[in-house]
Structures are given as C-alpha cells and as structure tokens.
Amino acid sequence: MHLLIVEDNPLVASGIRTGLLLHGMQADIAPTAASAQAHMDARAYDACVLDLGLPDGDGMALLRRWRAAGLALPVLILTARGTLQDKIAGFEQGTDDYLTKPFDLPELALRLQALVRRASGRASDRVPLGPDCEIDLAAAAVYLRGEPVELPRREWALLAALVQAGGRVLSTAQLHDSLYGLEGDVGSNTVNVHVHHLRRKLGAEVIDTVRGQGFRLGAHCGPTAP
Template sequence: MHILIVEDNAPVATGIQTALELHGLRSDWADGADAAQAHVAARSYDACVLDLGLPDGDGMQLLRRWRAAGLMLPVLILSARTTLQDKVEGLQSGSDDYLTKPFDLPELIARLHALLRRAGGRSGDRIRVADCEIDMLQGMVWRHGQRVELARREWALLQALVQAHGRVLSPAQLHDSLYGLEQDVESNTVNVHVHHLRRKLGAELIETVRGQGFRLGCSAGASP
C-alpha cells in the first residue's frame, strides 16, 4: 500500500516515512500543495497524511479541491491547529480523521490502518483468505494455522491485493506499490513475487487476469 505524506517539515516527514516502512507501507513525500497535487495526478494512493500549514497554500483548501474534483482518497489531517473549530472544519471539508501535533507515531500508524481498513471494506485487521489468515496491522500471515514468513516485498504485494478488495491490479500498479517510480528494477519482478506468494500461500490465492493483471482469487474470497 502507498501513502502520500504532505508535510513541509522535513524531520517530521522523514520520521513518518520511517515508521510507515517499518509497518510495510510505502510512502511518497510532498513538501507543499503544488507537489501534492502533482503526486496525486501522477499515481493512485491508498491514503494521505495532510498537514494544513503548507508554504505554498492551505492544506484545507487543497483538500476541498480534491473533494470537489471527486478524489475520494482517504485523508488524515495532521496539524498543529488544535481548536474544536479547526477539527470540525477539517472533517466537514472532507477529511476522514484529524490528529493534532505533537503526536505519537504509534497512534498515527493505528489511525492510518483504521482508514485503510474502512476503505477496504473490512471490519477488522485480521481477515481470512482461502486457507490463510492475514493480520493486516501486525504484518503476519498463517496458513493452515502455521506462521508463514514473507519477505518485505511479498508482504507489500499481498497488502495491495487485499486492499484492492477484489479489483484487478495491473503489473504497473503493483510495481508502484512495491518499488515506486524512482527505482529501476527488472520488468518481471512483480511476476517473481506473485510466484513466491503462490508457492508459500497456495496457487489459488492470486488469480491472473489475462491482459490485465492480478487480483485475489475469486474462489478464495476474503472474510473478516
């Protein structure tokens, strides 16, 4: 899964990115409103952490523009504006959650997972897919009751497929979830990771849709 961080304070943004990576979440950083707009125009994100006091515009206005344009990206406002009026305005402008600064990273991660859970139509962090049990918060997977160790990229791929909620993801979309646009990797790496996941978790877990990409197997299904 891929998170956009819109924050003009470099140390804060770096700290958030490090915490997200430890939880298996990729992220991009935009240091202003214009950069954030360019990022959402270039790719799809699973959620956004949005500061309000940006050097080239107000984050609240940016959020309103996104919502007016029909962008349904889940947004968590992270701001030093702490009054009740600020929080109400943020939620009424289209944010899905509001967290004030200073903040604790574990709470931010928990709130992001809650956003992703709701966006994925899940009632809990632990779900069952075919004969596998997946803990989306802890990054753990069991098959037939036995813990299965996944490499970081394998976990990122599985996250993306679960979060897609049955939609087909193209190889380019999955590549972006795993590596982003900046990294130059072999064109068949997504296929390699799919192969490894099928070997570890069962061939029925991931379905190939010819000419389109991959999705969670229709026969596998997913349940809380």
C-alpha cells in the first residue's frame, strides 16, 4: 500500500510513516498543500492521510479541490479539530474517514486498510492466492498450505500491492513506488528480483507477467480463487 501523508509537523509525519511502515505500508510525506498537490500529480496513491492545518492553506479546501477534480482515492482526515461540526464538514467535503489527534497508530493502520479494502471492492482482508496459499492483509501474514511464510518487508509490500490492485496490471514504476516511495539509489531491477523471490516461495502462478506492461495478481488468485 502506497500512501501520502499530508502533515506539516515533521515529528508527527515521521512518526506516522515509521509506524505505518511496520504495518507494511510505504508512505511519502507532503508538509504543505502545494507539495501534496505536486505528489498527487506525479504518482498514484492508494490512500491519503490529510491534516487540516497546513502552512499554505486549509486541508479541507485541498480535499474539496481534489473531489471537484474527480480524484476518488480514499482520504482519512487526521486532525486536532474534533468537534461534531468539524467532522460533519469533513464528510461533506468528501473525506472517507475522520480521526482526531491524539490517536493510536494501530487504529490508524486498521482504518486505512479498511478504506483501501472497500475501495477495491473486497469484503475481507483474507484473500486466497490459489488453492494452497492465502494472504491476510490486516495481519500482514501469508500462509502456504496452512503454514505461515516469512516474507521480507519489500516482498510483502509488493504482494500486497498486487492484491489490492484487484487484478489490474501495475507497471514496474508503480510497484517501485509502492516499495520504495521517493527513496533514491534503488536498482532498476529490484522489482523483478522481488517477483522472482515471491514466485519461488509461493508458486509461479501467484504473479503473472504482462509483457510490456508490468505485473498483476495471478489469474487464479483473488476473491474468486478456488
């Protein structure tokens, strides 16, 4: 899952990103409304965590512009504004969820997982990857013939991104963003290496290569898998 955190407090933003990373979520940070818009224009995200008090504008106005432009990605407002009127205004402007500060990181992670799950049309966080394999997105766990399979963080993030895509093809660049965000000095072949390792551990049918386009979840994987 690749997230955008719009938060001007660097300590809060860094803490959120670190905490979400432990739940298998990669995140970029935008400290202003302008930088948030630049991020949105440059890449695709699975969800956004949006603060309202930004140095160059109000997050609510930013959300209103996004919805007016047809941007449909799930947005969770995370703010110190906790009155009923504030929450009503947030939902009226198009937020999908609203959480007030102070907050618990595990709750934030669960809410984001639920938002992305609903956006992808899945009824459960447990998704079969064929007859012998299953992934639990909420628990960040993979099982092969009933036994847990230990995956490094990058391999988990890649597999989760393909599951959340619901059968859509993700390009190498999109998967790279999901795994590394804006980190530099990452080898151009890293996505292919992670795909190779996942196929070796879980079976070649788990990930399909779409020549010239990228990768997608295997044809026999997902909610309708046997």
